[in-house]
Amino acid sequence: MTKEQLDYYIIPSQNAHGVADLNDSRLEYISGYAGSLSLAVVSKIAAYLFVDRKELLVAQEKVQRGHWFVIPVDVDKSPDFWVSWLATRTEKATVGIDPRLIWDDTAVMLRSLLAIKQSQLKTPTQNLIDKIWAEKSGRSSGASFPDLPTSLHPSRRIGQVQDWIKKQPPSTIVNTDGRMSTERPSGTVLVSPEDISFLMHLEGACHFQAYLYIGLSQCFLFMGESDESVDERVSKFLEAIKIKIRPYKDFYTFLRRREWGAGKILISSRTTHATVLFLTKGDTRCYTLAPSLIDHIKSVEHSVEESVLLWLKYHDSLFKESPLDAHSVGEIIAQDATSLLFRNEEQSPANTTLVELDDNDPSAWTSVRTKLLTWLQHIVESHDACHQVCRLTGQLADNFAEALLKVVVWINTTSHFHRKFPWLTPEDASERLPPSLFLGKNTVVDDGRTDPVGGGGFADIFKGTYEGKPVAMKRFRRFLPLAIDRKTQASRRMFLQEALVWRQLDHRFILPMWGIWSERPETVPYMILPWMKRGNAMDYTQARISRQEVDRLLLEITEGLIYLHGEDIIHGDLCGRNILIDDEYHVQLCDFGLVSLFADPTSKLYLPNSRRAGGTMAWMAPELFRSTPTVGSNLPTDVASPSKPTDIYAFGVVVWELYSGKVPFDGVMEYDIRTRVSSGELILENPGVGDFGRRMGSGLWGLAQLCLGRTPSSRPNAAELSKQLKALQDPVV
Incomplete structure (x- = not known):
């Protein structure tokens, strides 16, 4: 450690593929304990072993007494507890890791927390344990393929991954001259043996060490020391599903030389930090973070x-x-x-x-x-x-x-x-x-008020109770006055189909919709939603809450958008008032998809002026204003509909809104917003400290500006937003 100028060194129990391999246990060699959920932090004067609380007694018996402090951790609740523990104990220190053995999101979090204490993360050229472990065993690369039904094509799952790659949106690239361009993904990388084995119908997941690259035109499995060392049956099986075998050691060379060609690589959170480092050249990232398709x-x-x-x-x-x-x-x-x-x-x-x-x-x-x-x-x-x-x-x-x-x-x-x-x-x-x-007639009770307690562009909110719980009863003006003609019934059914989509969603940061209720089948339908007594994000940030609290809300919003966009659902009306705050101060996105029903001129449920009445024009992307009216008609012929990129634009406005505590473009006439945003004349400026002393850092403001890009293709997607927001946890600079 002294030679590498390290103050601390991290020794995880997992290998380069996230698995605790008995043949490759550096932690057991150095401490005597080989628990699968353990990790060691070694300093120049002490050694600390983090173990699962359920394995505490076993660990205490195994470790070399007098040299180790054993720290029990609730792994299920706090798997990365050691990161915050270490960050609080370092001051102008250097922490060493083997980037092959640490997931990238963990390394990014550690680097950010260390920076607060003016500490740094370092990656020595060789694992320090390997330097002193002369008898270290080699990797386990054995794998066998199962007997499959003849009617099942074993490459089916590979094809599903390739179809998924084709459907991913392009990512934004900032060139050296400052210009922005887009690049579509061309492949994905998997490092988990369980994922690789599942995808190719291979067995031996616990000891199967390999990397898998799946591209649109070619696939490589990096396994073994050479082509000849791979079992013949495995080789024939992989050849049948059009996967070429390459030596294990070629993987990082493949990444460094960009041998896959043009396009970015899709990676999941289960990717090692080393993989990300090899996919990064200076300020250029050759990868895009995406949810795990295998799961x-x-x-x-x-x-x-x-x-x-x-x-x-x-x-x-x-x-x-x-x-x-x-x-x-x-x-x-x-x-x-x-x-x-x-x-x-x-x-x-x-x-x-x-x-x-x-x-x-x-x-x-x-x-x-x-x-x-x-x-x-x-x-x-x-x-x-x-x-x-x-x-x-x-x-x-x-x-x-x-x-x-x-x-x-x-x-x-x-x-x-x-x-x-x-x-x-x-x-x-x-x-x-x-x-x-549909909820039962007698399960919902309103509070008896004839006037709504709130509302928006196309709905009024009343308060009531459902099974003894306070609820918001959302009534849509499109169904007032009542009518029983065929057109109204068709419109009602269209609305109910959209409500069914909301009813099916299940995510921590998505407001649940409990059902549809009406006094009688032919009367106005109400959406029944949980009552959020803490109000919306705009109201919540109209106080001196910290910058860190706003950052947490923004991160939760992106997680909600990742889920919605993953389900091919467009929010369409993202703004501070449609972001509610629950009892535990977490985000609850609501009213997604409804704008496409009531505020889109191409919809059969279109309500004229609904967007203006809703007051959300300031959050609308420029392309939503660019439309050509038809002669003699008040409807445009070339109407841009809400999309994932318009949601990202709205998120950029929300960043400005929650930091400043102000309404964007406040005091500007709606006509001017429409024409001047569309032409590029009216733009948002960095709010500075705003009305509540929350100064926005340059990194976050740069990310917000990317979201506010004038063209849809120039904006990042929700997953990229989440990744970058997590990385922007440093102090304001």
């Missing part, structure tokens, strides 16, 4: 597999004539969150009619049959479900084939089928909405 594929395949097997288990209920067990079967279907039919409807016993079925009512049984048939329809129409069916083997495969045959024969008995289900016409089936969307 999504795993989740989908697991839930779909359970859905297929559950349908197989209960399909016999279709052929029973007795309704004696309608209640129990209906309850199982309604509560099965993994079924394709119900996993996005969030059914619960409290608000589903299936749970309350009367076993003596024959119509209850036909309702259960309808659900089973619709469930099967979703399986047949889902590529993921068909993939899982193809993976069935042995008796399960035989049972599923027999079940399908029985259903086909039963449905082909036309008169019997239509006698049992006379209402199942294509027109009727397409208009059905899940019962869980």
Whole structure:
């Protein structure tokens, strides 16, 4: 350490792939303990070992007594506790790490915290333990491929990743001359053995050390010392799915030389700091942070597999004539969150009619049959479900084939089928909405006031209670006055379909929508939302809260946008008043998607002047103002709709808004905002200390300016925003 001029050195238990490998345990060599969730911090005068609290006694027995201080940590709650612990104890110190063994987000957080104490992070050219460990074992590279059903193409998951790469938006690049351009991603890198093994249907995840690059035109697996050292069966398997094998040591050379060609590399949070360093040249980043697609594929395949097997288990209920067990079967279907039919409807016993079925009512049984048939329809129409069916083997495969045959024969008995289900016409089936969307008539009670307590451009807010909890009742003016004509009914259904999308969302920073309520089916519908007594972000920042508190809110907003954009949902009306604050002072995004219904001139639910009435014109991107009116009409022919880039622009305005504590362009006429923002004449300036003493750092202001770029392609995406905001935790400069 003295030779490297280090004050502290970090020794994690994981290897370069995030796995605690018994053949590659530097931590065990130096301390005597090899727990998978442990890490050591060694200084010139002391050594500290962080272990999972559940392993404390084992660690104390294993370590070399007298040399180590063992510190128990609740790993599930604070996996990176050691980072803050170390940062508080350093002052003008140098901390050394092996960047191959530390995730990038951890290294970025550590570097930022060290900078506060005028300390720095250093990466020695060689791991310090390797320098003194002469008998260190080599890497484990063994892998085998499983026996797969012949009907399943093993490259399917690779194809899913390549399709995902094609759909990713371009990223913004600032050239050396200051000009900005865009660059589309061309590939992705995986370092986790579990992810690589899953993606290629390989086994041996615990000891399989390799790097995988997946590009649009070529794929490489960096594994083993040379091509000849790879098992022949593995080699043939990889050749079949068009993956070329390269030596393990070539991986960093591949990154350094940009051998993949043009375009950026997509990486997830499970990427080592070394990988990011090799993908960075000066101020140029050759990578883009993106959510883990592998986790999504795993989740989908697991839930779909359970859905297929559950349908197989209960399909016999279709052929029973007795309704004696309608209640129990209906309850199982309604509560099965993994079924394709119900996993996005969030059914619960409290608000589903299936749970309350009367076993003596024959119509209850036909309702259960309808659900089973619709469930099967979703399986047949889902590529993921068909993939899982193809993976069935042995008796399960035989049972599923027999079940399908029985259903086909039963449905082909036309008169019997239509006698049992006379209402199942294509027109009727397409208009059905899940019962869980609608709340019971007597479950919601308003507070009796005739005047709203708040409102926006296209809705009024009333206060009420739902199951004893205070709620906001959002009533939309589009459905006032009441009408029962076909056009109004169609508009109502369009609104309910959009509400269903909101009902399905589940994220920490997204305001939940509990359901739709109305006094009678034909009356005005209300959205029922949790009551946020702390108000919105604009009101919350109208006080002397700290700059760090505002930064936390901004980071939470980007996390919410990442989720929405990942679900292909555009917020469309992001501003301080549509960002609510919950009881624990966390962000809750709301009213997303509604602007596309009521404020978009191309929508059938368009309300003239709704945007102006809402007062959110100052948050609108320039392209939303650029439209050409049709002669003799007040509607434009070339109308730009809200998009992910317009959400990013609005976020840039929100940064200005929350830091300054002011309304953007306050006092400027709406017509002037429209024309002068569109022409580039009216722009936001750095608010300085604002009205509440919160000075915006140059780094954050530069990021806000990127968001406020005049062209959509010049703006970063939500994931890039989140990444950069996390890195901007240094003191104001």
